Amino acid sequence: MSQVEAYKIQSTPAVYVYEGPLRLWHWINALAITVLCVSGYFIGSPLPSLSGEASDYFLMGYIRFAHFAAGYVIAVGFLFRIYWAIVGNYHARQLLLPPFFSGKFWGGVWHELRWYFFLEKEPRKYVGHNPLAMVMMHLFMVWGLLFMIFTGFALYGEGKGMGSWQYEWFSSWIIPLFGQSQDVHTWHHLFMWAIVIFVIVHIYAAIREDIMSRQSLVSTMISGWRMFRDNREPDDHYLK
Amino acid sequence: MTETFYEVMRRQGITRRSFLKYCSLTAAALGLGPSFVPKIAHAMETKPRIPILWLHGLECTCCSESFIRSAHPLAKDVILSMVSLDYDDTLMAAAGHQAEAIISETIDKYDGNFILAVEGNPPLNQEGMSCIIAGKPFNEQLMHVAKHCKAIISWGSCASYGCVQAAAPNPTGATPIHKVINDKPIIKVPGCPPIAEVMTAVVTYILTFERFPELDRQGRPKMFYSQRIHDKCYRRPHFDAGQFVETWDDEAARKGYCLYKMGCKGPTTYNACSTIRWNEGTSFPIQAGHGCIGCSEDGFWDKGSWYARLTDIKQFGVESNADKVGGTAAAVVGAATAAHMAASAVKRAKQKGE
Ligand code: HEM
Numbered sequence A: 001m002s003q004v005e006a007y008k009i010q011s012t013p014a015v016y017v018y019e020g021p022l023r024l025w026h027w028i029n030a031l032a033i034t035v036l037c038v039s040g041y042f043i044g045s046p047l048p049s050l051s052g053e054a055s056d057y058f059l060m061g062y063i064r065f066a067h068f069a070a071g072y073v074i075a076v077g078f079l080f081r082i083y084w085a086i087v088g089n090y091h092a093r094q095l096l097l098p099p100f101f102s103g104k105f106w107g108g109v110w111h112e113l114r115w116y117f118f119l120e121k122e123p124r125k126y127v128g129h130n131p132l133a134m135v136m137m138h139l140f141m142v143w144g145l146l147f148m149i150f151t152g153f154a155l156y157g158e159g160k161g162m163g164s165w166q167y168e169w170f171s172s173w174i175i176p177l178f179g180q181s182q183d184v185h186t187w188h189h190l191f192m193w194a195i196v197i198f199v200i201v202h203i204y205a206a207i208r209e210d211i212m213s214r215q216s217l218v219s220t221m222i223s224g225w226r227m228f229r230d231n232r233e234p235d236d237h238y239l240k
Numbered sequence B: 001m002t003e004t005f006y007e008v009m010r011r012q013g014i015t016r017r018s019f020l021k022y023c024s025l026t027a028a029a030l031g032l033g034p035s036f037v038p039k040i041a042h043a044m045e046t047k048p049r050i051p052i053l054w055l056h057g058l059e060c061t062c063c064s065e066s067f068i069r070s071a072h073p074l075a076k077d078v079i080l081s082m083v084s085l086d087y088d089d090t091l092m093a094a095a096g097h098q099a100e101a102i103i104s105e106t107i108d109k110y111d112g113n114f115i116l117a118v119e120g121n122p123p124l125n126q127e128g129m130s131c132i133i134a135g136k137p138f139n140e141q142l143m144h145v146a147k148h149c150k151a152i153i154s155w156g157s158c159a160s161y162g163c164v165q166a167a168a169p170n171p172t173g174a175t176p177i178h179k180v181i182n183d184k185p186i187i188k189v190p191g192c193p194p195i196a197e198v199m200t201a202v203v204t205y206i207l208t209f210e211r212f213p214e215l216d217r218q219g220r221p222k223m224f225y226s227q228r229i230h231d232k233c234y235r236r237p238h239f240d241a242g243q244f245v246e247t248w249d250d251e252a253a254r255k256g257y258c259l260y261k262m263g264c265k266g267p268t269t270y271n272a273c274s275t276i277r278w279n280e281g282t283s284f285p286i287q288a289g290h291g292c293i294g295c296s297e298d299g300f301w302d303k304g305s306w307y308a309r310l311t312d313i314k315q316f317g318v319e320s321n322a323d324k325v326g327g328t329a330a331a332v333v334g335a336a337t338a339a340h341m342a343a344s345a346v347k348r349a350k351q352k353g354e
């Protein structure tokens, strides 16, 4: 490495992309989703039966409580995330409103797909999310999560009973929409696996890009600062 | 002058004392306070009797069988004396042309002012050939009577949702009442059959107050269908504790643990079995050791095994459920991710080597 090159890398500016509240939301959301998947799985297929007096245990009750508590965290977090998309910086809007009407953006999605099929030699450089990530996050973490929140509260309202706001706002129209309660359970359960698939791919991609692309990722979601390997012009500058 | 309810009852040999007792029983069954007793009595004494025509389409008569076994013999006598006078081909004395004449008579006399109760449903395929009443497809009789009635009671899961004859692939095209009639108020009283006391209470409410009780969005009376079996099940403490029957006749089954893992549909079924119970409050399926099969829910025949907790997903083969479909998809994606990881490592190693 020549002196000039070394100097260039050192002087590559870092950009502050993810503000504190957004990072906090990311990790709380990730934790809540993990709790929801584990507890949800055991609601569908409970642990082996316990013997003894019923009054000595509340295992299923605690599992369901964990699920509902995390469910509220997700729902309130989602409302907060919408609020933050309005008041936060430019990058806070990408999750909820990807630039779907930009041809360049779709070109970027295409490039990323080719990159993942090992057809592109060079990774691109992004300040914000890469276009493919944006599409996936938007689909799974906006619409997928909304689906889980709506069906989840519809199931929750059934337990709360008619007259509760959960029943009136969610169960009363969502249950008949799907047919009956059992169908809502099945769809709610099926979409858990969609979320699981997103999480697998998301974590893999985050770590892989951190290693193989031109910018930092995991540390960015922790500290908020995006670091770069070179000072080339970023490929998503057209977005601003 | 048409008779009042009270007059009909007296004519049927019911004493005034029994009549008043019936009024308070009814108020209790409907969850109304004692102040409603005189109101019900007054209504019965002054209102002209509203006749009921009880038609039978594709059905198994379990609704009628349930109905005539109502726990309060009094309520049963009273209501039968009001209903059976008109048309119900299981209960009435008349037969053949005589019976069919009752229909046109009622329509002439009470046009727009009688209740149509339907047990079963019309099959619409093959020009309705799968259910012939008095030489004509049932659907014709239904349409004709429905045009003149005031309101409709859909008895049981057949009339409400279609039930077994509408289960996939539904060869006769059995169709629930609300899908063939949309210009009359309809109350659904689902169940296969519905609970006797629920049926008599619904009839009494409609006859005394001349309107439907409060309905939910799906048209079921809230007073009996607002809670799930699971919400009032006496095995619920075992559910919350995590104590389940794992196989039939295991120790847990003998101890009366929760039947969730044996496919109990109590958590998704709206009905009053766990509170009112059956056969004069003697028992109900879960009390007898068998999970709820969800007979009062839409399409319960088509949701896979009654003995599996997770619903079958037919689109993905015979024995699939959400965990099998989703778990397989996740495993495939996981394997693809691992392969991708390996390929990426190779690519990096090559680049480093260059
Ligand atoms: C249940 C688990 C998780 C879920 C549901 C999840 C969800 C999300 C979402 C919705 C975003 C978009 C953030 C925004 O624009 O507001 C995001 C970004 C990100 N996540 Fe996660 N996440 C999870 C776990 C993880 C883990 C374990 C890591 C670290 C290895 C991680 C690393 C990242 C990174 C680096 C970004 C930013 C990507 C970029 O800069 O383009 N996530 N995640």
Ligand code: HEM
Binding pocket: A033, A036, A037, A039, A040, A041, A043, A044, A064, A067, A068, A070, A071, A072, A074, A075, A148, A149, A150, A151, A152, A153, A155, A156, A157, A185, A186, A188, A189, A191, A192, A195, B267, B310
């Ligand atoms: C990522 C989000 C979520 C995941 C992965 C998830 C997963 C699951 C799963 C797998 C089940 C079992 C379904 C079955 O087979 O019966 C379940 C049940 C349930 N979930 Fe969720 N869920 C999520 C969000 C929510 C939310 C936001 C709520 C709202 C409070 C919620 C409320 C419920 C309720 C009430 C049940 C039924 C519990 C029972 O039958 O006792 N879920 N969930």
Ligand code: SF4
Binding pocket: B229, B230, B231, B233, B234, B235, B236, B237, B239, B257, B258, B259, B260, B264, B265, B266, B267, B286, B291, B292
């Ligand atoms: S037996 Fe059925 S209805 Fe009763 S608590 Fe268990 S799952 Fe619920």
